[in-house]
Amino acid sequence: MLVSYQWLKNYVDIDDLSAEDAAERLTRGGVEVDMLHIRTEGVEHVVVGYVEECSRHPEADKLSVCVVDTGSAKRTIVCGASNIQAGQKVVTAEPGAVLPGGVEITTTTLRGQESQGMICSLQELGVEQKLVAKEYQDGIYVLSDDAEIGADAVAEIGLRDTVLELDLTPNRPDCLSMLGVAYEIAALLDRDIVHPDTAHKESAEHTSGHVSVQVDVPKDNPFYGVKVVKNIVVGPSPQWMQNRLTAAGIRPISNVVDITNYVLLEYGQPLHAFDLDRLGSSEILVRRAAEGEEMTTLDGETRTLSSEHMVITNGKEPVALAGVMGGATSEVQDDTTTVLLEAAYFQPARVRKASRQTGIRSESSIRFEKGIDSGRVEEAAERAASLLETYAGGEVLQGRVEVDHRPSENKKIETSAGELNGLLGMNLSEDDILSIFRRLRLPASAENGVIIVEVPTRRPDLEREVDLAEEAARLYGYDYIPTTLPSGVTTPGFLTDRQRRERRMRRFLESSGLNEALTYTLTSREHSSRLQLHTLPGKVDVSLPMSEERSTMRTSLLPQLLDTVQYNRNRQINDAAVFELGSIFIGESGGELTKQPQEKTVLAAAVTGWWDTHLWQGEKKKADFFIIKGVLEGLFNELGVASAVEFVRSAHTELHPGRSADIYLNGVYAGFTGQLHPSVEKEWDLKETYVFQLDMDLILSYDAVSVFYETVPRYPAVTRDIALVVDDGVPAGKVERVIKEAGGNLLHDTSLFDVYQGENLSAGKKSLAFSLVYLDPDRTLTDEEVSRTHDNVLKQLEEEVSAELRK
Amino acid sequence: MIDRLQELGREALEEIKQADSVKALESVRVKYLGKKGPITEVLRGMGQLSEEERPKVGQKANDVREEIKEKLEEKTEQLEKAALDEKLKAESIDVTLPGKEVKQGARHPLTAVVEEIEDIFVGLGFQVTEGPEVETDQYNFEKLNLPAEHPARDMQDSFYVTTDMLLRTQTSPVQARTMETFEGQGPVKIVCPGKVYRRDDDDATHSHQFMQIEGLYVDKNVQMSDLKGVLEAFVQKYFGADRSIRLRPSFFPFTEPSVEVDVSCGICGGKGCRVCKHSGWIEVLGAGMIHPNVLEMSGFDPEIYTGFAFGMGVERFAMLKYGIDDIRHFYTNDIRFLNQFKRA
Structure with missing residues (x-):
């Protein structure tokens, strides 16, 4: 809502308050003023000039040379406007004048003719092109004959004004009107309201003689009223009215249309003027549209309607889409003489549906959607009639024809000082509260401590006691609410075990050198089929996506992490190590969801480029499988599940077949790791890149192995190193497992310290060297005991993996 | 000899x-x-x-x-x-030669902010709860006092996945879900961080995906002055002990009275500067007393229980804290951006 400050002064005495101060009061009171627009800001020294002579420029057909009396001087000014004529009073910028944007006017020469200034259009004074009345859109503005020569032209036109742009919350549709804003500021300042003048003469002829009204849908349309105004002369509306409309962002059209818009702004009551002679009947019937019924709206578009839409008809065909837009056929035109004025109350939801479905958002639909004052409909109609009489020469016929199904009684809310104070933590007296309700013009009475408020129709947002509490608090001032701490029982605050483990996980990965990334959840269909944890039954698609790129919920974190790596590569950042912890979304096999989709927490990472470098010392190590595996092993250790984890060669088709592993936790698949398949790297334009993706819901469902102190060994350990020759295909992990199983309790630790292939070994063989540490925490082991176990280890190795001791 | x-x-x-x-x-x-x-x-x-x-x-x-x-x-x-x-x-060396860098990744600034805020509220006796990102219409809207015809429920503003499921537009449904688990018995003291989604075109100040933290306090005799006290304690812990707050009337369907919470500008100390648009105040939170309809729908008797709720945008808190000027940075993951938050 755009509020002209000058106009607002018509309804409430705020001459002592600057627009800035009023804006601050409104904002602190809950009606937020988003911005102040000073109309014609920066315009200086522009005066009313009188065009004494006007002749064609000798060198240019389209230019005129004018002699303009500006009161202080007679100026010769070259003007390019086609509507310039001698005898006009015009907006004149003399040399030294300033126009919006700091444009300074000087004496110039145009085609050999000196021009001492400029004759201005409204646009040149800063009025938006789309708001300028048609007759002045392509030329200069012409002032009325009674304008005083030499006077400040901006003031003379009535453009010295500040416009308050309100950012209204949906509960305050009452402030979509000048009167509503006036009520608000009057309440804040405790001042009187001056109501608009609705008086007009009435002819002996009665409206009911010209038109009948029938409403088939009283639920959608609780009130429909019409007035008829005859003998109208269509022409421009007065300048002050035009100024007020343009301040509100509405373009002046003609007196009839402008008056309906003016009353719409004044009362928040949308009105529609039909040309009664073009209506096609003398009957108004309000009904739902038939499925597929068509009508052409004012904007010339043909609309196909549905039974969800409400239409105003002439008994046969639609003449308006109720509350949204009028029809083209019955539109008021220059030759219109009899106007049928509609003033109705339409249900918000019905109008909202029509507005959404047709895509028309009009000043009218905006107001009906949010809810107008159902009690001010008739008054607005009478106000419009009054203005039509004064500014369009109309003769107002007697009475209205109307169908009324509105509830007859206003809602009442009960409260008390005790209740309000209890909720607010304040200490207001009953008198304080009653005084606030009086300022808000909410009829209220108190008896035996009970306050009863009768809610006027202009405030449908007031529904129950808490709404009154808000009114009391905001009028009294939120600054006066004390600051206290809750008096109830104290409760312990804590993070759950899972939340703490997620934090540990993040800390571990950060300190391992990975940056945490956050990517968008919505992704493309293409991405949603890539690098999945496992085959998913279905996806979760957005019904009306904004773009293909954001059309479905992610099923893997990796595609977007790879995008991230690529994004950085495109900016010459070739070393990247990023991880993300987030949800993937699992749909259903049928496609359509029948219940909320499963959201699985996964952890993914991508690592590429140099990992460990110390350049001047010549140390450079690229990320490889064992680096990312080391991070994972550390992570599993951190989470207390390391002993349950197993890495098994993976068959994931998007991973390098020789450098990837599936990860199992107690035999259950929990994710994968490895190098991306070179074809995937190529697709994303990446160099060698290693990734992992883990099912964290699964992993965190395992309890961490608890930390429990073991005695520090007091007896010496015995270390035996062995080099084993095995077939190339035997995994080291398997050999190690055999050693551990055969070593039993005495085998305290095993570590692989060399892997060798090549010279001195036959083809297809490799050598693995392990260091085995034997220890008994309770005594010193004898050589024989160690040998007995060690021999068993060697025997098992030979049996299970055909390992030979390397000689 | x-x-x-x-x-x-x-x-x-x-x-x-x-x-x-x-x-x-x-x-x-x-x-x-x-x-x-x-x-x-x-x-x-x-x-x-x-x-x-x-x-x-x-x-x-x-x-x-x-x-x-x-x-x-x-x-x-x-x-x-x-x-x-x-x-x-x-054996002498040049001690001015650079040492070997210990590899250290950075916390995402949004995580840093979420954790800091969680910690403050945990210290005030709150617990942290989470909920699904794909929500039912019922929890995202209806149980929060936004019935079917409410203007704030515009199809155009949300990402629906079916006629009655959508990407949550706020973390408030977690409050409704959590309240229900308490079966009408207070106190309930929770904060709910999470991702939310709205149909906005991404630009410097808008993002179709962003993070919110909402909080809830339900008990007997909770007053609006308590809301002011708890939020002041929070703001002073997060922004600094020298900051103050002010409440401005506002509107949210799930609270009544509703307020916007401003914190005094830390750049100019309230005198007015570019950061606070010369007002001396910066808007940081939305809050209010939980609407009786919401309490009722989540199983609490509004005659016995009252409560307050508040919500804040994590990106906004991060932008204010670190002086970040474009919301898209959070989701672009430029390593040069991320690396700046190692100490965050």
Whole structure:
């Protein structure tokens, strides 16, 4: 809502308050003023000039040379406007004048003719092109004959004004009107309201003689009223009215249309003027549209309607889409003489549906959607009639024809000082509260401590006691609410075990050198089929996506992490190590969801480029499988599940077949790791890149192995190193497992310290060297005991993996 | 003989003096103090001496030996020190050369902010709860007092996945879900962080995906002044003890009264500057007293229980805290951006 400050002064005495101060009061009171627009800001020294002579420029057909009396001087000014004529009073910028944007006017020469200034259009004074009345859109503005020569032209036109742009919350549709804003500021300042003048003469002829009204849908349309105004002369509306409309962002059209818009702004009551002679009947019937019924709206578009839409008809065909837009056929035109004025109350939801479905958002639909004052409909109609009489020469016929199904009684809310104070933590007296309700013009009475408020129709947002509490608090001032701490029982605050483990996980990965990334959840269909944890039954698609790129919920974190790596590569950042912890979304096999989709927490990472470098010392190590595996092993250790984890060669088709592993936790698949398949790297334009993706819901469902102190060994350990020759295909992990199983309790630790292939070994063989540490925490082991176990280890190795001791 | 010993002593000392290595010293030691050395030789001839002379010569021989030993040790030490000095000198490095960097990743700034805020509220006795990102219409809207025809429920503003499921537009449904688990028994003190989604075109100040933290406090006799007190405690902990808050009336369907919470500007101290758009205040939170309809729908009797709720945008808090000017940075993951938050 755009509020002209000058106009607002018509309804409430705020001459002592600057627009800035009023804006601050409104904002602190809950009606937020988003911005102040000073109309014609920066315009200086522009005066009313009188065009004494006007002749064609000798060198240019389209230019005129004018002699303009500006009161202080007679100026010769070259003007390019086609509507310039001698005898006009015009907006004149003399040399030294300033126009919006700091444009300074000087004496110039145009085609050999000196021009001492400029004759201005409204646009040149800063009025938006789309708001300028048609007759002045392509030329200069012409002032009325009674304008005083030499006077400040901006003031003379009535453009010295500040416009308050309100950012209204949906509960305050009452402030979509000048009167509503006036009520608000009057309440804040405790001042009187001056109501608009609705008086007009009435002819002996009665409206009911010209038109009948029938409403088939009283639920959608609780009130429909019409007035008829005859003998109208269509022409421009007065300048002050035009100024007020343009301040509100509405373009002046003609007196009839402008008056309906003016009353719409004044009362928040949308009105529609039909040309009664073009209506096609003398009957108004309000009904739902038939499925597929068509009508052409004012904007010339043909609309196909549905039974969800409400239409105003002439008994046969639609003449308006109720509350949204009028029809083209019955539109008021220059030759219109009899106007049928509609003033109705339409249900918000019905109008909202029509507005959404047709895509028309009009000043009218905006107001009906949010809810107008159902009690001010008739008054607005009478106000419009009054203005039509004064500014369009109309003769107002007697009475209205109307169908009324509105509830007859206003809602009442009960409260008390005790209740309000209890909720607010304040200490207001009953008198304080009653005084606030009086300022808000909410009829209220108190008896035996009970306050009863009768809610006027202009405030449908007031529904129950808490709404009154808000009114009391905001009028009294939120600054006066004390600051206290809750008096109830104290409760312990804590993070759950899972939340703490997620934090540990993040800390571990950060300190391992990975940056945490956050990517968008919505992704493309293409991405949603890539690098999945496992085959998913279905996806979760957005019904009306904004773009293909954001059309479905992610099923893997990796595609977007790879995008991230690529994004950085495109900016010459070739070393990247990023991880993300987030949800993937699992749909259903049928496609359509029948219940909320499963959201699985996964952890993914991508690592590429140099990992460990110390350049001047010549140390450079690229990320490889064992680096990312080391991070994972550390992570599993951190989470207390390391002993349950197993890495098994993976068959994931998007991973390098020789450098990837599936990860199992107690035999259950929990994710994968490895190098991306070179074809995937190529697709994303990446160099060698290693990734992992883990099912964290699964992993965190395992309890961490608890930390429990073991005695520090007091007896010496015995270390035996062995080099084993095995077939190339035997995994080291398997050999190690055999050693551990055969070593039993005495085998305290095993570590692989060399892997060798090549010279001195036959083809297809490799050598693995392990260091085995034997220890008994309770005594010193004898050589024989160690040998007995060690021999068993060697025997098992030979049996299970055909390992030979390397000689 | 004594003269001879004296002579030998002098010779030995001279040779020690001349020696330039530990090895040379060793040969001096062997030469003079060895079993076949000249001093032993002299002593062997002692048999020819008189009873009186013998102890004197013996004494002299010992003295000479001791002196040689002493000088040998002294010189050895000297030489060893010189050798060590030489070695240390050779091992010297340029200490201004850069050390090896310990690889360290950064926390995402949004995570840093979420965790800090969680910690403050945990300290105030709150727990942290989470909920699904794909929500039902019922929890995202209806249970929050936004019935089917409410204007704020515009299809155009949300990402629907079916007619009655959508990507949550706020973290408030978690509040409704959590409240239900309490089965009408307070107190409930929770904060709910999470991702939310709205149909906005991404630009410097808008993002179709962003993060919110909402909080809820339901108990008997909770008053609006308590809301003010708790939020002031929070704001002073997060932004600094010198900051103050003010409440402005606002509107949210799930609270009544509703407020916007401003914090005094930390740049200008409230005098007005570019950051606070010359108002001295920066809007940081939305809050209010939980609407009785919402309490009722989540199983709490509004005649017995009252409560307050608040919500904040994590991106906004991060932008204010770190001076970030474009919301898209959070989701672009430029390494040069992320690396700046290692200490966050």
